[in-house]
Amino acid sequence: MRGVEKSFGAARALTGVDFDAARGCCVGLVGHNGAGKSTLMNVLAGVVSPDQGEILINGALLDATYDPARAAEQGVRVVFQELSLCPNLTVAENLRIFHPSIKGIGWRKTARQVILAELDRIFPGHGISPDAEVGTLSIARRQMVEIARAFSNVNSRIELVILDEPTSSLDQNSAAQLVAFVRGFVAKGGTVILISHLLGEILDATDQIVVMKDGATAAVDATRHFDRPRLVREMGDVLAENNAFGGRKSTRRDGPALVSGPEENDQYLQLYPGEIIGFAGLSGHGQTDMLVRIFEASQGARGKITATEKAVFVAGDRQTDGVFPLWSITQNIFVGSLTRLTKGLSLDFGQAEEEAQDWQKRLSVRTPDMANNILSLSGGNQQKALFARALGADARIVLMDDPMRGVDVGTKQEVYEILTQEAANGRALIWYTTETDELKHCDRVYVFREGRIVAELSGEMLSEENILSHSFEKDTA
Amino acid sequence: MTRLLSPNLLRTLLPGLSLAALLLAIFYLQPRTMSYFGLNLLLNLAVPIALATIAQMFILCVNDLDLSLGAFISLTACITATWLNTTPLLGVLALLACIVAYGALGALIHLRNLPSIVVTLGMSFVWTGIAVLVLPTPGGAAPGWIRTLMTLKPALVPFPIIALVVIGLVVHVGLMRSAAGVVLRGAGGNAKSVARAGWSLLRVKVTMFSLAGLFGVLSGMALVGLTTSADANIALRYTLLSIAGGILGGGEFVGGRVSPIGAVIGAITLALAGSFLSFLRLNPDWQIGAQGAILILVLALRLLISAREVRR
Numbered sequence: 001m002r003g004v005e006k007s008f009g010a011a012r013a014l015t016g017v018d019f020d021a022a023r024g025c026c027v028g029l030v031g032h033n034g035a036g037k038s039t040l041m042n043v044l045a046g047v048v049s050p051d052q053g054e055i056l057i058n059g060a061l062l063d064a065t066y067d068p069a070r071a072a073e074q075g076v077r078v079v080f081q082e083l084s085l086c087p088n089l090t091v092a093e094n095l096r097i098f099h100p101s102i103k104g105i106g107w108r109k110t111a112r113q114v115i116l117a118e119l120d121r122i123f124p125g126h127g128i129s130p131d132a133e134v135g136t137l138s139i140a141r142r143q144m145v146e147i148a149r150a151f152s153n154v155n156s157r158i159e160l161v162i163l164d165e166p167t168s169s170l171d172q173n174s175a176a177q178l179v180a181f182v183r184g185f186v187a188k189g190g191t192v193i194l195i196s197h198l199l200g201e202i203l204d205a206t207d208q209i210v211v212m213k214d215g216a217t218a219a220v221d222a223t224r225h226f227d228r229p230r231l232v233r234e235m236g237d238v239l240a241e242n243n244a245f246g247g248r249k250s251t252r253r254d255g256p257a258l259v260s261g262p263e264e265n266d267q268y269l270q271l272y273p274g275e276i277i278g279f280a281g282l283s284g285h286g287q288t289d290m291l292v293r294i295f296e297a298s299q300g301a302r303g304k305i306t307a308t309e310k311a312v313f314v315a316g317d318r319q320t321d322g323v324f325p326l327w328s329i330t331q332n333i334f335v336g337s338l339t340r341l342t343k344g345l346s347l348d349f350g351q352a353e354e355e356a357q358d359w360q361k362r363l364s365v366r367t368p369d370m371a372n373n374i375l376s377l378s379g380g381n382q383q384k385a386l387f388a389r390a391l392g393a394d395a396r397i398v399l400m401d402d403p404m405r406g407v408d409v410g411t412k413q414e415v416y417e418i419l420t421q422e423a424a425n426g427r428a429l430i431w432y433t434t435e436t437d438e439l440k441h442c443d444r445v446y447v448f449r450e451g452r453i454v455a456e457l458s459g460e461m462l463s464e465e466n467i468l469s470h471s472f473e474k475d476t477a
Numbered sequence: 478m479t480r481l482l483s484p485n486l487l488r489t490l491l492p493g494l495s496l497a498a499l500l501l502a503i504f505y506l507q508p509r510t511m512s513y514f515g516l517n518l519l520l521n522l523a524v525p526i527a528l529a530t531i532a533q534m535f536i537l538c539v540n541d542l543d544l545s546l547g548a549f550i551s552l553t554a555c556i557t558a559t560w561l562n563t564t565p566l567l568g569v570l571a572l573l574a575c576i577v578a579y580g581a582l583g584a585l586i587h588l589r590n591l592p593s594i595v596v597t598l599g600m601s602f603v604w605t606g607i608a609v610l611v612l613p614t615p616g617g618a619a620p621g622w623i624r625t626l627m628t629l630k631p632a633l634v635p636f637p638i639i640a641l642v643v644i645g646l647v648v649h650v651g652l653m654r655s656a657a658g659v660v661l662r663g664a665g666g667n668a669k670s671v672a673r674a675g676w677s678l679l680r681v682k683v684t685m686f687s688l689a690g691l692f693g694v695l696s697g698m699a700l701v702g703l704t705t706s707a708d709a710n711i712a713l714r715y716t717l718l719s720i721a722g723g724i725l726g727g728g729e730f731v732g733g734r735v736s737p738i739g740a741v742i743g744a745i746t747l748a749l750a751g752s753f754l755s756f757l758r759l760n761p762d763w764q765i766g767a768q769g770a771i772l773i774l775v776l777a778l779r780l781l782i783s784a785r786e787v788r789r
Contacts, residue, residue, distance in 0.1 A: 069675035086666030
């Protein structure tokens with residue numbers, strides 16, 4: 001792949017990436033969240049078409065008609081990060097979906113044999129029946145089926161297999177079986193691209209490692225030249241001044257904690273007024289769940305978390321749980337403060353409009369008229385409206401679920417300032433972000449792994465290196 | 478560690494068990510139904526309902542819902558009782574056009590990404606309108622061959638039972654056992670995965686809707702064969718009966734989980750529920766409510782089984 005570029009709206013996911021995978025070689029691809037690994041692999045698999053750049057397979061240039069079907073013809077197989085089996089079909093039937101050539105009378109028997117043989121080959125002792133409905137299998141077994149399906153062969157070419165986080169839900173034993181199998185596959189001339197967050201696994205299984213950072217390759221080298229510290233260092237932002245971390249540190253602890261969390265793993269979540277605390281770690285490791293649980297606690301749900309004040313939520317996924325697409329910007333903002341703005345039996349629309357104008361100035365929402373539809377705004381400005389909705393409400397706790405996704409740099413700076421201001425006014429903010437840089441604006445950071453808090457970092461301990469090393473499993477192997 | 482009665486097995490058996498319980502209750506109340514003639518009478522009307530339920534099941538399988546099925550079956554019944562009887566060629570062409578129209582609806586829903594409920598709700602008025610044009614006043618006559626087929630008296634086993642078993646088995650083999658059926662069901666379970674494997678989702682939708690149209694046509698023909706005449710509102714209640722039958726038979730609204738045999742059993746259960754309530758000498762005014770109660774009972778049982786599964 002040469003000079004591949006891809007943008008999603010304002011966010012540049014890939015900025016001119018060169019990537020090679022040689023025949024008979026296992027290439028490891030590492031980098032933290034949003035570094036562009038998955039996007040790059042989606043381009044290679046034909047799921048996403050690049051804005052620029054070219055893809056060559058066996059030296060042949062692929063044109064604009066490249067799509068998943070063409071990729072399969074070229075022998076490119078992918079195990080996607082999100083499971084892509086049909087849960088209502090059996091294991092054998094899922095194989096049939098994948099291989100159009102399995103058909104005719106007796107197809108069921110063929111499919112059963114093929115998938116069973118492949119499962120036996122990769123995961124001896126797997127205990128999966130080819131007639132089991134996929135929806136009834138555990139996540140780990142589904143993943144095994146998916147991997148076995150990608151390596152199965154029925155009258156088709158199989159040259160390159162992309163494994164995107166294949167071991168994320170496998171136990172150690174199966175993961176080791178997979179690594180052993182990949183080595184064997186590569187030795188016979190196949191090619192594998194392995195994406196993983198388990199650095200030990202990458203170091204064990206691959207011949208070459210590509211480190212990605214901010215949509216570009218940061219380092220390419222043979223695996224034997226890498227070790228754990230170097231990998232972590234390469235993934236980190238070595239150029240940026242690390243001293244920016246921990247620059248903010250609130251020592252004020254006036255009053256009792258607004259939120260006190262569950263005590264697990266010797267870690268205890270606490271949030272005091274005037275603080276900004278960050279949730280870090282790899283995406284999908286329980287940060288959003290924790291935010292939702294805190295929100296529920298603030299609504300009176302009883303559990304291990306107690307919250308003494310009202311909370312508001314700033315959604316990261318604007319389209320699905322953020323904006324009301326049919327409403328104007330003003331309406332989208334004041335829906336968070338309906339009780340406060342009610343006068344008698346009716347809403348005080350004059351007041352609402354005034355406040356919306358005020359927010360427009362404070363957050364510099366770029367629109368000629370706040371009465372315009374919310375969708376007329378760019379993504380970043382929509383996000384500003386969502387912030388206005390949350391900050392306009394009278395809740396003291398603000399929960400932010402990766403709110404800066406797809407927001408451009410200028411807007412971010414503006415929002416950061418407002419957040420700092422709000423904290424100084426006595427609000428307490430929890431900020432889950434997948435961008436490590438944003439954690440510089442936090443007083444303390446809790447690092448999540450596998451649904452739990454594994455570390456609390458503050459002051460001098462708060463550095464990108466520490467966050468990364470706590471995010472990755474310390475595999476003892 | 479498998480228990481004797483796993484929740485999954487229980488759920489599969491539930492439609493059959495509810496039917497058996499209902500049948501036993503009917504036999505107990507009215508032993509004379511336990512004869513060739515009694516069963517014939519009891520199950521006659523279950524045949525068109527079963528065909529309608531199968532039609533609805535195809536739509537449910539691709540995560541859609543058809544609210545126009547009753548109106549559509551009324552239309553095909555009207556065409557059967559008029560054109561197919563008097564000018565067979567025109568009748569056949571009209572019925573084929575109905576099936577093609579159904580396939581086209583599937584294409585429209587897929588291409589424009591429209592909610593099927595809205596499209597079919599709108600179409601239900603179109604179908605009824607055409608049916609009124611075809612047959613303005615109740616009447617018409619069933620073509621002789623359909624009448625003969627529906628009143629067949631085979632030795633030993635009553636015709637409705639044979640017909641119901643054949644319908645269930647044919648669709649089961651086609652949809653559940655064949656290689657092509659797997660793709661059709663897979664599209665309901667995880668459309669993205671099916672598309673990534675290189676299948677056309679458009680073709681899947683069109684196929685499913687066309688099949689639904691085909692079985693809708695068959696249902697209308699069977700209905701006319703039994704009633705010998707038609708009217709533009711003859712099958713309106715089939716819309717809800719078919720949805721209820723499909724769900725009762727173990728199908729689900731989303732996720733491509735359907736069962737043809739279950740759908741047939743569900744349809745029979747619904748048809749018998751009416752007779753059962755008559756045998757109880759229940760006031761007809763209460764019957765529809767009581768039918769609903771039976772439906773809620775069975776679905777509640779299924780939820781209980783599923784809840785047990787989750788707790789495990």
